[in-house]
Amino acid sequence: MSVQNTHLDALQDIRKMMQRSSRFISLSGLSGIAAGTWALIGAYVAYDWMNEYYNEYQNHGSFTGSSFQQLKLNLFLLASAVLTLAIISAFYFTWRRAGKDNIPMWDHSMKLLTINLLVPLITGGLFILSMLQQNDWHFIAPACLIFYGLALVNGSRYTVTDIRYLGYFEIVVGLINTQFPRSGLYFWAFGFGILHIIYGFVMWWKYERDSVSKND
Amino acid sequence: MAANNPIAGLNKIFDNRIRLGVMSILMVNEEVNFNDLKQMLEVTDGNLATHLQTLEESGYIKVQKGFIGRKTNTTYAVTRAGEKAFNDHITGLERMIKGVK
Numbered sequence: 001m002s003v004q005n006t007h008l009d010a011l012q013d014i015r016k017m018m019q020r021s022s023r024f025i026s027l028s029g030l031s032g033i034a035a036g037t038w039a040l041i042g043a044y045v046a047y048d049w050m051n052e053y054y055n056e057y058q059n060h061g062s063f064t065g066s067s068f069q070q071l072k073l074n075l076f077l078l079a080s081a082v083l084t085l086a087i088i089s090a091f092y093f094t095w096r097r098a099g100k101d102n103i104p105m106w107d108h109s110m111k112l113l114t115i116n117l118l119v120p121l122i123t124g125g126l127f128i129l130s131m132l133q134q135n136d137w138h139f140i141a142p143a144c145l146i147f148y149g150l151a152l153v154n155g156s157r158y159t160v161t162d163i164r165y166l167g168y169f170e171i172v173v174g175l176i177n178t179q180f181p182r183s184g185l186y187f188w189a190f191g192f193g194i195l196h197i198i199y200g201f202v203m204w205w206k207y208e209r210d211s212v213s214k215n216d
Numbered sequence: 217m218a219a220n221n222p223i224a225g226l227n228k229i230f231d232n233r234i235r236l237g238v239m240s241i242l243m244v245n246e247e248v249n250f251n252d253l254k255q256m257l258e259v260t261d262g263n264l265a266t267h268l269q270t271l272e273e274s275g276y277i278k279v280q281k282g283f284i285g286r287k288t289n290t291t292y293a294v295t296r297a298g299e300k301a302f303n304d305h306i307t308g309l310e311r312m313i314k315g316v317k
Binding site: 112 | 233236237240241243244245248252255256257306309310312313
């Protein structure tokens with residue numbers, strides 16, 4: 001009996017090591033919910049600003065280049081702020097969960113995940129900046145969604161596999177958006193806001209709910 | 217014959233938890249450096265180094281010494297022989313468990 005247990009232990013050790021060294025499993029669902037919330041707030045503010053701009057345009061018929069430049073700059077800063085807040089909260093919740101599970105956050109698997117997420121993300125980021133440079137607005141939201149989706153699909157090999165499905169959804173939403181280029185903001189809000197919140201909630205429910213009730 | 221002798225296939229080198237851990241990690245990663253191995257296995261430098269040396273001498277892993285800036289960065293990867301030995305060992309373990317049942 002004890003011989004059998006020794007061998008079972010060995011097999012469990014092997015499995016644990018294989019998993020822990022190749023997949024980063026501390027990604028918290030709360031990160032998704034936080035990122036989605038920031039995205040929705042950001043989208044609402046952007047919507048407000050754009051409305052204001054168009055109202056001005058309708059009422060006064062004045063279409064000055066400078067106010068358009070100002071709007072562009074404001075939207076760009078807003079997008080950067082949303083991205084920064086989303087990344088900070090994603091790190092915070094993941095760091096918190098890694099601490100709870102007693103796993104170092106910046107380990108081998110986290111490095112693999114980061115590199116594999118960053119390749120499509122940076123490519124997409126530069127691509128979008130070139131579109132802005134060429135004053136091509138219509139495909140910015142679809143490009144955000146599609147490159148982000150590809151990054152998630154690529155990264156899913158190194159973390160919880162569930163993020164692959166979020167990736168597929170983002171890609172599909174982005175592709176549909178290409179057919180409705182003027183509704184970019186709505187698709188953006190849906191893809192980055194609603195989908196993140198749904199995904200985050202599902203992840204939390206699936207993996208983290210137990211640990212919360214245990215602590216209570 | 218193997219069914220009559222369940223010990224066949226079990227590899228003495230993998231009797232040790234740390235060596236088994238190193239092999240498990242290297243099986244699913246192209247290459248891993250010393251510090252990452254140390255972190256994942258929660259062992260001391262000296263202890264890990266000894267076991268890595270044993271594995272290297274058996275021809276199961278290969279060592280690549282490099283630099284990141286001025287710091288040495290030694291990475292480890294599994295060899296073909298190591299892969300085969302590890303797979304045989306797991307098959308052996310499975311057979312043992314089934315045999316004892």
